[in-house]
Amino acid sequence: MGDIESGQSRTLLACNAFLAILRRDVRVTAREFVPFLLQALMQPLFFLFIFGKVLPGIGLAAGNFAALMLPGIVALTGMIAAMQGVTLPLVLDLGFAREIDDRLLSPLPVWWVALEKVMFGAIRGVIASSVIFPLGWLILGNGFAVRDDRIPILIGMVILTGCVGSTIGLLMGTVIKPDQISLMFTLIFTPLLFTGCTYYPWGALSNIRWFQVLTLLNPLTYAAEGLRYSMVPPIGGHNFSTLGIGWILLLLGISVVTMFVLGTRTFLRRVVT
Amino acid sequence: MISGSSLAKRKVIVGYSTRVEQSDAAIAVRGLVKKYAKAKTNAVDGVSFEVSGGEIFGLLGPNGAGKTTTIGVLTTAIVPTEGSASIMSVDVMRDPISVKQRIAVVPQQSNLDRSLKVREILTFHAAYHSVPRKVREALADKLLDELGLGDRKNEKVSRYSGGMAQRLMIARALMHEPDVLFLDEPTNNLDPQSRLFLWERIHEMNARGLTILLTTHDMDEADKLCHRIAVMDHGKILVNDTPEGLKKLIPGGTVLEVRAFVGEQGEHAGDALSAALNAIPGVTKVEMVDEKSEAADDTGTLSFRVYGEAVNALIGPAAQAVFSSGAQVRDLSVKQPSLEEVFIFLTGRHLR
Numbered sequence: 001m002g003d004i005e006s007g008q009s010r011t012l013l014a015c016n017a018f019l020a021i022l023r024r025d026v027r028v029t030a031r032e033f034v035p036f037l038l039q040a041l042m043q044p045l046f047f048l049f050i051f052g053k054v055l056p057g058i059g060l061a062a063g064n065f066a067a068l069m070l071p072g073i074v075a076l077t078g079m080i081a082a083m084q085g086v087t088l089p090l091v092l093d094l095g096f097a098r099e100i101d102d103r104l105l106s107p108l109p110v111w112w113v114a115l116e117k118v119m120f121g122a123i124r125g126v127i128a129s130s131v132i133f134p135l136g137w138l139i140l141g142n143g144f145a146v147r148d149d150r151i152p153i154l155i156g157m158v159i160l161t162g163c164v165g166s167t168i169g170l171l172m173g174t175v176i177k178p179d180q181i182s183l184m185f186t187l188i189f190t191p192l193l194f195t196g197c198t199y200y201p202w203g204a205l206s207n208i209r210w211f212q213v214l215t216l217l218n219p220l221t222y223a224a225e226g227l228r229y230s231m232v233p234p235i236g237g238h239n240f241s242t243l244g245i246g247w248i249l250l251l252l253g254i255s256v257v258t259m260f261v262l263g264t265r266t267f268l269r270r271v272v273t
Numbered sequence: 274m275i276s277g278s279s280l281a282k283r284k285v286i287v288g289y290s291t292r293v294e295q296s297d298a299a300i301a302v303r304g305l306v307k308k309y310a311k312a313k314t315n316a317v318d319g320v321s322f323e324v325s326g327g328e329i330f331g332l333l334g335p336n337g338a339g340k341t342t343t344i345g346v347l348t349t350a351i352v353p354t355e356g357s358a359s360i361m362s363v364d365v366m367r368d369p370i371s372v373k374q375r376i377a378v379v380p381q382q383s384n385l386d387r388s389l390k391v392r393e394i395l396t397f398h399a400a401y402h403s404v405p406r407k408v409r410e411a412l413a414d415k416l417l418d419e420l421g422l423g424d425r426k427n428e429k430v431s432r433y434s435g436g437m438a439q440r441l442m443i444a445r446a447l448m449h450e451p452d453v454l455f456l457d458e459p460t461n462n463l464d465p466q467s468r469l470f471l472w473e474r475i476h477e478m479n480a481r482g483l484t485i486l487l488t489t490h491d492m493d494e495a496d497k498l499c500h501r502i503a504v505m506d507h508g509k510i511l512v513n514d515t516p517e518g519l520k521k522l523i524p525g526g527t528v529l530e531v532r533a534f535v536g537e538q539g540e541h542a543g544d545a546l547s548a549a550l551n552a553i554p555g556v557t558k559v560e561m562v563d564e565k566s567e568a569a570d571d572t573g574t575l576s577f578r579v580y581g582e583a584v585n586a587l588i589g590p591a592a593q594a595v596f597s598s599g600a601q602v603r604d605l606s607v608k609q610p611s612l613e614e615v616f617i618f619l620t621g622r623h624l625r
Contacts, residue, residue: 106401
């Protein structure tokens with residue numbers, strides 16, 4: 001390592017470091033894959049069962065409710081799994097453990113460490129979202145209905161949802177102090193959960209206009225609606241009406257970029273003084 | 274302040290093809306200032322020094338002297354307010370990636386990755402630094418055996434003792450074969466056995482050509498380990514020399530320590546006594562030592578360090594001076610110079 005690296009080999013060093021850090025996260029999660037799945041899937045499992053099977057079964061919900069709710073569950077599960085994969089480790093690392101130091105001292109730009117966190121969180125989100133499909137098929141039985149002509153959009157939406165979750169996770173993880181963690185989870189997760197059009201389609205809110213407008217502030221609304229767009233089968237020859245897919249993609253894209261920029265800024269402020 | 278490196282300056286191409294004047298020193302720090310937001314004073318206040326390749330250099334000073342901040346700047350974690358720093362001729366601010374590839378850091382407190390197994394901590398660290406798989410696998414086993422951790426390499430660090438964690442952090446630091454190693458108070462929380470073990474390792478690593486910068490507030494440690502020592506206090510470097518050179522700072526090379534009982538008279542008596550000692554012919558400096566940590570039955574006892582060319586000849590006059598000031602002599606002793614004496618000579622207070 002005697003001579004000064006050229007720009008090219010410096011980029012190579014940085015890319016190697018980035019991939020190795022990603023591999024580290026994959027290794028750690030793979031070792032705890034079952035706990036990870038349990039953590040990510042316990043809640044959706046019961047939601048699917050109660051709302052998709054029990055309520056329609058006792059006549060409290062319409063038969064196609066399961067088909068409308070399944071995309072919401074996919075969105076919520078992916079987003080939460082992605083967020084949790086980033087927020088908790090970051091809060092602990094930046095707060096006191098400083099285990100992240102070894103990665104910050106690796107030969108790559110410091111903001112790439114934040115980028116890696118976001119990428120890894122998104123991967124977690126995609127895995128968690130994907131597992132909902134076989135799970136839904138098993139639990140919902142005849143109620144499981146997903147259209148198969150919008151698969152590319154579906155795949156894109158699942159990835160985008162993971163990115164939305166992990167970038168929000170980055171911002172939260174760099175802002176929250178360890179002693180605030182349980183309070184912040186309640187203050188942020190609960191509203192996110194219930195205003196995100198997870199359990200109801202956005203269009204059905206037209207009778208409660210103020211609430212319908214409020215839900216537009218929640219990125220989860222767009223994730224859920226986009227997944228509804230790509231998953232809910234046509235009823236009687238008509239496509240199910242959702243928010244426009246163009247708007248959905250645009251606003252989710254804006255959310256990802258904004259949250260990443262803000263999160264990276266606070267991240268840098270926490271690790272470089 | 275800079276000594277030891279009379280190395281030729283040369284032009285080197287750094288980073289983005291800009292030509293920067295650099296020296297051949299392994300570490301070069303110039304006019305470094307760091308002021309933290311909201312802080313009233315500078316944590317580091319105009320520090321300059323150079324460390325040659327293959328040197329063990331010590332930053333010595335009490336807590337809050339600015340040692341850790343200086344290391345922070347050199348290891349890219351802290352952005353200086355003013356000044357510049359370079360490692361192996363690479364500017365720390367301009368090209369942190371190349372700097373990070375050349376350095377390794379062993380921090381004060383464990384920051385080991387607790388999600389990984391011990392051996393993985395080493396292999397992943399090496400992977401972060403582009404060390405090829407075969408090389409890193411072999412090196413990890415070799416280092417774990419060398420540091421006596423070979424039989425516990427598949428555990429997680431949570432089961433490790435403080436000393437073992439320290440050794441593991443050193444092994445981790447060596448995994449990418451750095452040019453410069455930073456040790457921040459390496460033996461702070463170690464038992465005597467681990468401390469000795471670590472000192473041996475430090476000498477050994479240095480013998481292999483590694484440049485080492487360590488911080489400590491342990492005089493004995495600095496004396497035993499370092500080729501050169503910079504004494505820091507309040508963000509400034511007071512002196513920078515070899516341990517032997519530092520000890521020569523004390524006039525005559527020895528110190529007369531005088532302990533006198535002044536009873537209830539307190540501070541006032543201290544000044545009078547100090548003046549009386551100073552008036553003795555041959556005395557160059559008298560230092561009253563702040564010894565608040567002493568036992569309670571010592572209330573009313575003051576300590577002075579008397580410096581002069583021929584300290585032995587001052588014992589009689591000193592006893593006379595104490596007596597005629599109305600105090601009683603508790604102890605008179607001639608001390609060989611240690612770095613502790615040097616520090617007290619320079620700052621007038623104990624390090625710990």
